[in-house]
Amino acid sequence: MEKRIVNVACGQLGPIARAETRTQVVRRLIELMREAKARGSDVIVFPELALTTFFPRWALETQEEIDSFFEKEMPGPETRPLFEEAAKLGIGFYLGYAELVEGPRRRYFNTSILVNQKGEIVGKYRKIHLPGWSEPQPHLRSQHLEKRYFEPGNMGFPVYEAFGGVIGMCICNDRRWPETYRVMALLGVEMVMVGYNTPDDHTDVFDFDILTTFHNQLSLQAGAYQNSTWVVATAKAGLEEGSNLIGNSMIVAPSGQIIAHATSTDDEVIAAGCDLNMGTVYRKTIFDLARHREPEHYRLIVERKGPGPILPVRELD
Amino acid sequence: MEKRIVNVACGQLGPIARAETRTQVVRRLIELMREAKARGSDVIVFPELALTTFFPRWALETQEEIDSFFEKEMPGPETRPLFEEAAKLGIGFYLGYAELVEGPRRRYFNTSILVNQKGEIVGKYRKIHLPGWSEPQPHLRSQHLEKRYFEPGNMGFPVYEAFGGVIGMCICNDRRWPETYRVMALLGVEMVMVGYNTPDDHTDVFDFDILTTFHNQLSLQAGAYQNSTWVVATAKAGLEEGSNLIGNSMIVAPSGQIIAHATSTDDEVIAAGCDLNMGTVYRKTIFDLARHREPEHYRLIVERKGPGPILPVRELD
Numbered sequence: 326m327e328k329r330i331v332n333v334a335c336g337q338l339g340p341i342a343r344a345e346t347r348t349q350v351v352r353r354l355i356e357l358m359r360e361a362k363a364r365g366s367d368v369i370v371f372p373e374l375a376l377t378t379f380f381p382r383w384a385l386e387t388q389e390e391i392d393s394f395f396e397k398e399m400p401g402p403e404t405r406p407l408f409e410e411a412a413k414l415g416i417g418f419y420l421g422y423a424e425l426v427e428g429p430r431r432r433y434f435n436t437s438i439l440v441n442q443k444g445e446i447v448g449k450y451r452k453i454h455l456p457g458w459s460e461p462q463p464h465l466r467s468q469h470l471e472k473r474y475f476e477p478g479n480m481g482f483p484v485y486e487a488f489g490g491v492i493g494m495c496i497c498n499d500r501r502w503p504e505t506y507r508v509m510a511l512l513g514v515e516m517v518m519v520g521y522n523t524p525d526d527h528t529d530v531f532d533f534d535i536l537t538t539f540h541n542q543l544s545l546q547a548g549a550y551q552n553s554t555w556v557v558a559t560a561k562a563g564l565e566e567g568s569n570l571i572g573n574s575m576i577v578a579p580s581g582q583i584i585a586h587a588t589s590t591d592d593e594v595i596a597a598g599c600d601l602n603m604g605t606v607y608r609k610t611i612f613d614l615a616r617h618r619e620p621e622h623y624r625l626i627v628e629r630k631g632p633g634p635i636l637p638v639r640e641l642d
Numbered sequence: 643m644e645k646r647i648v649n650v651a652c653g654q655l656g657p658i659a660r661a662e663t664r665t666q667v668v669r670r671l672i673e674l675m676r677e678a679k680a681r682g683s684d685v686i687v688f689p690e691l692a693l694t695t696f697f698p699r700w701a702l703e704t705q706e707e708i709d710s711f712f713e714k715e716m717p718g719p720e721t722r723p724l725f726e727e728a729a730k731l732g733i734g735f736y737l738g739y740a741e742l743v744e745g746p747r748r749r750y751f752n753t754s755i756l757v758n759q760k761g762e763i764v765g766k767y768r769k770i771h772l773p774g775w776s777e778p779q780p781h782l783r784s785q786h787l788e789k790r791y792f793e794p795g796n797m798g799f800p801v802y803e804a805f806g807g808v809i810g811m812c813i814c815n816d817r818r819w820p821e822t823y824r825v826m827a828l829l830g831v832e833m834v835m836v837g838y839n840t841p842d843d844h845t846d847v848f849d850f851d852i853l854t855t856f857h858n859q860l861s862l863q864a865g866a867y868q869n870s871t872w873v874v875a876t877a878k879a880g881l882e883e884g885s886n887l888i889g890n891s892m893i894v895a896p897s898g899q900i901i902a903h904a905t906s907t908d909d910e911v912i913a914a915g916c917d918l919n920m921g922t923v924y925r926k927t928i929f930d931l932a933r934h935r936e937p938e939h940y941r942l943i944v945e946r947k948g949p950g951p952i953l954p955v956r957e958l959d
Contacts, residue, residue, distance in 0.1 A: 453939055454936065477936050481956070501929075502934075503868055507940075508939065512942070512952050527927065533923050533927070536899070539898065540898065543867055547863075550860055580850070580853055581857065606847050615949070616948070617819075618948065626940055626944065628937070630932050630937055632828050632829065633829070636829065640797055641796040641797075
């Protein structure tokens, strides 16, 4: 079969200190971008909330402090050089950032954008599955307060025609939820890009936390395989303000095979040529969704948010 | 946390020849049952279509020949000894078989039942995701004609209170579909039992087929982890009438960890004590479905059967 190659890079970031400015971070992103371009990449995927330290680990005191982590415009004065460099190099990018929408009521989202090789924004996504809590949990040694700072995304899981294929986005915790990939598969997605910040101390339950890298990999591989799509996953990594972020950026084929994998917890580029036609053999056989799915039996997936009572057994027809 | 242990076994079957009678097969099932009981099991999971050879690999000529692979009653004369032995030993079982329902129109299902420690049927499931084709595919060296012999299950994905927990069932190909586990998770499932017959030559595409055991494992681990449930998966295995069935029966914890794994393609018992409370840490944190799911964004999962056009981006609110 003819190939339809997209050359993709993960632009993994090592830790970002709280004191680091956006200008400093953008300089690091530009370095990663240049390396990716030098290795032939058409597009580079940066992490979630890639412009600052991962602030949801803290209960911030003032609105002003909170807002200091958010972008009111994209590009803004500090991020414009990234767009300019992208246009100059002819490389696209996925960028995660905290988005503040001004208006009658201010809205806060955990957002990603897709930028084409001319430096133009061609896609946007707002994180739907916000992990953690809205209030600090006294029983936990480390906090995760995304529900405090963001509201759930309000755009669904859109996909975009870009880079010669159909591209979808999700953010961090979204990648653990099979619904994320499935909705995009039903829109014809061929490559899902995902940025993440994943600490190794989610639950304070050691038996759980030691499996964090395994769970990351399992979720990415299953999402790719079960939806016949590429998954390009980029971490913020390393010891950031006392919190260990797992890294392990990777590129996963529609077969579920990992074809590129980061080996550090620093700024690091990994890259691969991804044939968007590779998913076809899966889509025409085991995962020919239109032939094999039976949505009438899936209704509970939209009718219930969480688990509810056992229903009496009922035969249709 | 207090434990709630169910002792489970997989009763993996080696190949069943076409000439083998149900009486002979039931004798093998009873042997596996006795071994499982001797190893302390409360319940044993047998494969899909466990009473005969895997007949959907053939295009059978006559209705009489087709019907010869189906059960008109359960238990029937040849299967009753299995139920009697279960009651005598005090061990439950999951059994897959081809079900023929008499009536105004005859109906054919790929079915499993759950039997309690008194030998009573306490649950039933009919396979929803039928793989393969209704007509032989001339371009394929090996055929898979489940869509010819069965109609899709009409019971949804019911769960049952049994063995001190909430037990669900699925069959073979169902295990690759995230919807299968998710519907049961929304009914509170704590253990999913699945029997399968999986040949290593699904697609005739070597690049795909060599990954068959990886895809089996990936699907089972993801289903368990993403739904905080045990998964107990039992294969028919080995070279059966010219077709290689992959085996690799396994028991997977809610962490996604494999805690027992078959090592042969013969009749083989594997067993483990499964703490039904183990999923709780997941259900209370990362997979607290009621706190984290956003069903309004999942509607396409029930509104579309297969992929359709890209939708315009639309913001809710």
